[in-house]
Amino acid sequence: MAPPEDLVTKTQQSDPTISSEIFRHLVRLAALELDDEEAEYLRRELNQQLQAIRDLESIELPTDLPITSHGVPYSSETRPGLRQDRAEPSDKADAILEQVPEVEERFIVVPDIPHTELE
Amino acid sequence: MPEFEAIIGLETHIQLNTDSKIFCACSTDSWRVPPNTHICPICTGLPGVLPSLNEQVVEKALILATAMNADEISQASFFARKNYFYPDLPKGYQISQYDEPLAVNGSFELPLPEGNSRHITIIKLHIEEDAGKTVYKDAKRLIDFNRCGVPLVEMVTGPDFRSADEVAKFLIRLRQLLRWLEISDADMERGQLRCDANVSIRNVGEDRLNTKTEIKNVNSITNVRDAVQSEIERQMREVKAGGEIKAWTLDWDDQRGVLSKMRSKETEADYRYFREPDLLPIQTSPSAVAATVSQLPELPLARRSRFSEVYGIPEYDAEILTEERSLSDFFEATVAAHGGNPKRVSNWVMNDVLRLIREQDTLAGELGLRPGELAEIIGMVEAGTISSGVGKELLEQVRSSDRTPAQIVEEDGLAQVSDASELSETAAHILEANPDQVAAYKGGKTGLIGWFVGQMMQETGGQADPKAAREILESLLEG
Amino acid sequence: MSAEICELPAHEIVARLRTGDLTAEVVLEATLARIEAVEGGGGALNGDPNGANGIHAYITLAEERARAQARAVDRALEAGDNPGLLAGVPVAVKDIFCVSGIASTAGSKILANFVSPYTATPVVRLEAAGALTIGKANLDEFTYGSSNESSAFLPTPRNPWSAGHVPGGSSGGSAAAVAAGEAALSLGTDTSGSIRQPAAFCGIVGMKPTYGRVSRYGMIAFASSLDCPGPMARNVKDAGLMLLAMAGADAFDATAAKVPVEDYLDQIEGGVRGMRIGLSPDFSRLRYPDADTGELREQVLQPEIEKALLESAERLAEQGAEIVEGVDLPAVQYGIPAYFVISRVEAASNLHRYDGVKYGYRSEGEAADLFELYRKSRGQGFGSQPKLRILMGMYVSGEQYEKRYYERALRVRTLIRRDFERAFERVDAMLAPTTPTTAFEIGGIYGDSVAMQYADLLTVPANHAGIPAISIPTGLDDSGLPIGMQLMGPDFTERRLLRMGRALEQLQESRPPLVQERVGA
Ligand SMILES: [Zn+2]
Secondary structure (H helix, E strand, O other), rough: OOOOOOHHHHHHOOOOOOOHHHHHHHHHHHHOOOOOHHHHHHHHHHHHHHHHHHHHHOOOOOOOOOOOOOOOOOOOOOOOOOEEEEEEEOOOOHHHHHHHOEEOOOEEEEEEOOOOOOO | OOOEEEEEEEEEEEEOOOOOOOOOOOOOOOOOOOOOOOOOOOOOOOOOOOOEEHHHHHHHHHHHHHOOOOEEEOOEEOEEEEEOOOOOOOEEEEEEOOOOOOOEEEEEEEEEEOEEEEEEEEEEEEEOOOOOOEEOOOEEEEEOOOOOEEEEEEEOOOOOOOOHHHHHHHHHHHHHHHHOOOOOOOHHHOOOOEEEEEHHHHHHHOOOOOEEEEEEEOOOHHHHHHHHHHHHHHHHHHOOOOOOOOOOOEEEEEOOOOEEEEHHHHHOOOOOEEEEOOOOOEEHHHHHHHHHHHOOOOOOOHHHEEEHHHHOOOOHHHHHHHOOHHHHHHHHHHHHHHHHOOHHHHHHHHHHHHHHHHHHHHHHHHHHOHHHHHHHHHHHOOOOOOOOHHHHHHHHHHOOOOOOOOHHHHHHOOOEEHHHHHHHHHHHHHHHHHHHHHHHOOOHHHHHHHHHHHHHHHHHHOOHHHHHHHHHHHHHHOO | OOHOOOOOOHHHHHHHHHHHHHHHHHHHHHHHHHHHHHHOOOEEEEEOOOOOOOOOOOOOOOOHHHHHHHHHHHHHOOOOOOOOOOOOEEEEEEEEEOOOOOOOOOOOOOOOOOOOOOOHHHHHHHHOOEEEEEEEEOOHHHOOOOOOOOOEEEEEEEEEEEEEOOOOOOHHHHHHHHOOOOOOEEEEEOOOOOOHHHHHHHHEEEEEEOOOOOOOOOOOOOOOOOOEEEEEEEOOHHHHHHHHHHHHOOOOOOOOOOHHHOOOOOOOOOOOOOOOOOOHHOOOOEEEOOOOOOHHHEEEEOHHHHHHHHHHHHHHOOOEEEEEOOOOOOOHHHHHHHHHHHHHHHHHHHHHOOOOOOOOOOOOOOOHHHHHHHHHHHHHHOOOHHHHHHHHHHHOOOOOHHHHHHHHHHHHHHHHHHHHHHHHHOOEEEEEEEOOOOOEOOOOOOOOOOHHHHHHHHOOOHHHHHHOOEEEEEEOOOOEEEEEEEEEEEOOOOOHHHHHHHHHHHOOOOOOHHHHHHHOO
């Protein structure tokens, strides 16, 4: 979910800082439960990092400058071929399930999501 | 009161019928397999794993793109990560395509019953991985990752459909095409073809698009039609009552036949797409596209019109004969081998061969009855060598044996008997054994001639030429 | 005898095994004895942060696995079979690689109980070459740091040259283990300098190969477009040997390039005569954000490092290399800001999978619903550094910021790459210090995430460009802490870089002080 419209425009007009509102939004997106002290530390550090990357915005970039997905370019000689379509059963299914915190008849169990009943 | 029209667009998800999953070697076939058995570190998103792209996924998606007349197939299309938390998504992101999909700008001409067609635009077509399955039990969700990583093509149409019926017709055509191209089994009940529908309404004559709702998770063509129809009617009622259409996401309950609003928490998203660094772009050279185009089989709608034009068979026949590729190939090969009236071949295929196909639950090409053999049987019936009844029985005998029709006729003595002296002898026996019927015939009940012919056929094991038998019987009875 | 085995170069161990002078079991027992003597206990969840004044390089020891491997190597030798390139060589695996049947923690509470069902490709290849997997080395949590202080497993590793200093990071345990003779080699990873920087801090050799030279399969991902597994060793030849055992395409990594693997050893003594080696002012003009104001200000290199750079250039020139000064790489100054963005976006996504559902830490007690389970498991399982990276990644990749930050950073990466491409038209390699300073004090920077990131200022450009780079020990500073110089070359020129590195390296004759304290000089 995008942050409320007013937050977006505000941050774009002024120096980038992460308000407590945006911070709460990010924390929710990130699915992190934080105590107050940690939240305060993280927000402070985030704002310092944002200052450090502010530099990026002032770099003049030619408009036709392409993005680089990996530093090293891949050519037809260096890119590996695609995988052949051959099914081979893995012998790791049970070992994978052994790592799962809660299993029921080979299903992985998670709590439900609360229902919002229909109007 | 203005008249409304419905505006519908589809987002279809097509499971490609590869043997292995899109990014790992696990089998894609998990029908009736215990949960979490066709899984490996890669498709369950263990720490440290990487995807490795299945070549056939690209190949099959490309076939679909060319069949959909996509005029822009990207020479380099990119994978992107669609990030969101959901328990059926083990990595917490889906590997999909976003800003540079495999193909854009395709089209499909959907035939309508009135004889015209609806131009459906295919906005884009991209490759992605499927998520797992969730089963609900009490207050728990049970997750099965068997389906994780099954390859999908997502195909998005323009808002070009005007009724629920058109949507259903399109899905039938799409299913036919996917099977025809042998790239998907397209069984909706098994989730191999899924579809979300975006529905809105407007006054006839307007060309703006109003707020739409999205119907998700419908698992049969009938259900799609019912869900869309019910949503169109709901929107019309709402607007007529002065209400407003909100951009809801709706769920179809096929048990009760009602739509319900999905839980809001499940529909919010900020996917933060970015290019998947673990995969290189899909390279599709113009020569690869040209090769795919040149190897594309004739598509069903084209073949349907050709059949009625070239062979002069009714449209109804052409439709049935092109429902499935193997059957249409079979028909065409039989016509070629037979060399005579295609309509006669069509009758045989549509009645007798189709029945055999259904009985055997197979495809025409795997039936065991070859087009040349069918042509030979039809030819023998036409020449009067065998009766049509014997011909029909021959189909099964030829199918289940290694002998040719001519061998069976020869060895089993199935040829028709039209030799007059042989038939006269048999006829005399029959008259002798049935004096009551003879008396009745002579008393004026000449309709009994059919009964006498039947006795002849029975007596000769169906080999009597019925025409010759009738003539001989008549002459004996009246003589 | 057994103490000296722990100082033997890996290639020497392999040679002596082949002559029957040593057995893998003897090497292994000597290594375990060294660990016993210097380690002072490995890192543990809720461990004592102060430790026992040992090296504390490891999180998990894999004695059983290593013993079985040693026996297999000795059997192969007895049978006259080829025991492999790395037969009997003890290797510490950074605990960011999955190894089947062993805890694979990433230095995080969220994976503390995770036992991998599969083994990472580089480890598979090392083991196939006869290496002995001694254990899993400590690291910054999920590799997020340059000091190793962010690990959830305490105590965190110490610099063998000074107990009060960090070993660097994120491959801190790896560097410390190799420097202290607790392993002959270590498998590290380098996303912005995580192999080279700790190698420099601990006085060993560390190489970041070309992106795609070594498979990433089984390496728990940080920033997938930058991550490189690579060798850490006490000398250049060993680094080459280790790379040789690991490099090459892999069916499980679609980005592992199909470039033939060269023999990294056959020309390693070939010298540098006629090679052109560049120096750039852009690796000496450092721009740091001020801790208080955030304003960028220029800072000079630590004087001993400046001096070591000139001495290194001289040494190479004396051996016949042509030193080319004034090679401009103007975009490298943006390396850290661009890295802040790219790495965070990829990291946030890579960390999505840790949710308490499939493996690893799950919050205790009933969660009211699924999303609470996510929040609690992640909130309690991750330390501050992963959380920071997730939040920053979320921020800069949000739909409304993506173009402003992420896309821009990817274009800046293009600029950096082009700078190097231009430079390599003139020179065969660039020479620069690996780090702006020698090892810093424990607690000196930790907590200040910006200052910590700037420790990678000189190493991150090679990651952006994807090019190979090797850090070479060249001596000690005035307080006895090691100094490292790095050589960076064009794509897939590892063989030439190793040869240059061999000409440059200055091996320390004496054991690091912490080892001396416990096992003698
Ligand atoms: Zn799998």
